[in-house]
Amino acid sequence: MTQQVFARIAGTGSYLPSKVLTNDDLARFVDTSDEWISARTGIRQRHVAAEGETTCDLAYHAATRAMEAAGVTADELDLIVVGTTTPDLIFPSTACLLQARLGASGCGAFDVNAACSGFIYGLTVADKFIRGGNARTALVVGSETLTRMLDWSDRSTCVLFGDGAGAVVLKADHETGILSTHLHADGAKKELLWNPVGVSAGFKPGEPNAGVRVLMTGNEVFKHAVKALDSVVEETLEANGLDRHDIDWLIPHQANLRIIEATAKRLDMPMDRVIVTVDRHGNTSSGSVPLALDEAIRSGRVQRGQLLLLEAFGGGFTWGSALLRY
Ligand code: ACO
Numbered sequence: 507m508t509q510q511v512f513a514r515i516a517g518t519g520s521y522l523p524s525k526v527l528t529n530d531d532l533a534r535f536v537d538t539s540d541e542w543i544s545a546r547t548g549i550r551q552r553h554v555a556a557e558g559e560t561t562c563d564l565a566y567h568a569a570t571r572a573m574e575a576a577g578v579t580a581d582e583l584d585l586i587v588v589g590t591t592t593p594d595l596i597f598p599s600t601a602c603l604l605q606a607r608l609g610a611s612g613c614g615a616f617d618v619n620a621a622c623s624g625f626i627y628g629l630t631v632a633d634k635f636i637r638g639g640n641a642r643t644a645l646v647v648g649s650e651t652l653t654r655m656l657d658w659s660d661r662s663t664c665v666l667f668g669d670g671a672g673a674v675v676l677k678a679d680h681e682t683g684i685l686s687t688h689l690h691a692d693g694a695k696k697e698l699l700w701n702p703v704g705v706s707a708g709f710k711p712g713e714p715n716a717g718v719r720v721l722m723t724g725n726e727v728f729k730h731a732v733k734a735l736d737s738v739v740e741e742t743l744e745a746n747g748l749d750r751h752d753i754d755w756l757i758p759h760q761a762n763l764r765i766i767e768a769t770a771k772r773l774d775m776p777m778d779r780v781i782v783t784v785d786r787h788g789n790t791s792s793g794s795v796p797l798a799l800d801e802a803i804r805s806g807r808v809q810r811g812q813l814l815l816l817e818a819f820g821g822g823f824t825w826g827s828a829l830l831r832y
Pocket residue numbers: 537538539542543546547621622623661662663665699723724725726727728731761762765789791819820821
């Protein structure tokens with residue numbers, strides 16, 4: 507009889523650029539206030555990559571920390587997946603750049619672009635590789651330099667985002683690990699949250715940053731996010747025959763404290779069982795869930811054997827969840 511294989515988190519790591527931009531700093535050059543930003547989003551500050559510091563640089567620091575925590579060397583990696591919507595280059599992928607930096611030559615390496623759900627999408631792919639017996643050790647990273655594509659004169663978007671990266675090393679395990687993953691998308695709503703230029707659709711040379719900027723209808727996105735996350739949380743519980751009180755920790759995408767609180771309420775979870783980093787990190791897109799996970803593990807709050815629910819929602823729209831026993 508063949509033994510069941512799970513993908514289990516063997517180690518986590520994260521990295522934030524050293525430069526911090528507070529709400530008061532922002533209020534110096536855009537018409538906003540600390541009061542508005544904190545009340546509407548819960549964000550108080552965000553980190554911003556230094557000039558020349560790229561998504562791969564952030565990913566490298568997060569990845570090496572995760573590998574060290576897992577006791578895994580580069581030559582042991584069978585797969586590298588990087589969730590990002592802000593790659594260093596159009597190609598090669600950030601995963602290939604990272605592979606070279608790590609010295610992990612030969613294994614499969616690719617990026618996944620699912621905006622803020624990029625880490626959950628990447629984790630899902632890696633889980634399938636391990637469960638299917640095609641990899642024993644996988645590195646999954648969420649890394650972003652979102653501030654590079656912000657219009658700093660648009661107060662409705664520039665106050666929300668920050669830069670950062672998080673990573674996990676997954677290893678094949680016969681006991682437990684990722685129990686289920688659930689992915690969704692709705693491309694018909696793309697114009698509510700997007701960056702509407704690109705290689706094939708064309709850039710806008712006359713516009714600042716050649717037209718590269720995040721555009722968002724925030725209040726509409728908010729409603730869709732709450733609804734989609736409610737539904738994926740229900741789907742996850744149902745798929746695993748669980749009651750909402752069985753979850754030990756909610757590790758949500760960090761876009762807005764009010765969205766996080768809505769999901770916690772749905773799960774009847776007190777906020778002290780929810781990992782919140784949005785106040786200090788802002789929305790780091792694909793970086794947000796693994797950053798929160800790493801912080802929760804390193805602070806000792808999340809313990810081995812506990813049941814964790816990870817979820818995210820982002821541009822596309824994309825959304826998803828992962829239920830795992832740590
Ligand atoms: N400072 C001060 N006032 C502001 C600011 C600001 N930074 N931004 C907007 N306002 C004003 C607006 O102009 C508006 O003014 P008006 O009433 O005079 O027209 C007022 O504040 C209210 O604006 P809303 O957009 O309705 O505010 P809302 O309460 O919806 O909060 C926010 C906006 C924070 C963006 C919220 O809608 C949100 O968090 N949305 C979801 C974001 C998200 O989850 N994104 C998904 C992931 S991102 C990714 O995938 C890349």
